[in-house]
Amino acid sequence: MTARPTRPPVPVHDMGVHRTYFDLIVTSDKSTEIRVNDRRRRMIREGSLIRFHREGNEVLTRVTRVGRYSSFEEMLDHEPIASINPLATREEQLANIRRSYPTEREAPRCRGHQHRARYSSPGPNWSVTR
Numbered sequence: 001m002t003a004r005p006t007r008p009p010v011p012v013h014d015m016g017v018h019r020t021y022f023d024l025i026v027t028s029d030k031s032t033e034i035r036v037n038d039r040r041r042r043m044i045r046e047g048s049l050i051r052f053h054r055e056g057n058e059v060l061t062r063v064t065r066v067g068r069y070s071s072f073e074e075m076l077d078h079e080p081i082a083s084i085n086p087l088a089t090r091e092e093q094l095a096n097i098r099r100s101y102p103t104e105r106e107a108p109r110c111r112g113h114q115h116r117a118r119y120s121s122p123g124p125n126w127s128v129t130r
Contacts, residue, residue: 011043
């Protein structure tokens with residue numbers, strides 16, 4: 001007789017990410033991911049796994065905290081700026097966020113996922129740039 005698992009498997013959420021951010025996640029310099037609170041993101045909980053991928057490379061992370069905010073400005077007021085992008089100021093980050101998520105997409109609320117990198121699988125042409 002085979003023993004049954006005592007806990008359900010941890011879901012893995014796949015997310016594409018820009019190359020700069022992917023490199024920062026792999027090196028653990030970026031530990032907070034910003035997304036709108038759409039249907040797919042509402043399924044992410046503390047303990048969930050997020051697999052970020054870019055150009056055939058991937059890094060698996062575990063969510064350690066989920067923050068919910070009414071706007072990106074509120075989120076930037078409460079999350080450590082360097083954990084989102086250590087290469088940009090608050091104003092630069094807000095401008096970058098607005099390019100991906102125009103103001104009208106912000107309405108469903110924002111989420112900040114704090115995560116820790118657990119495993120990375122570089123492809124044949126993989127390199128980390130700083």
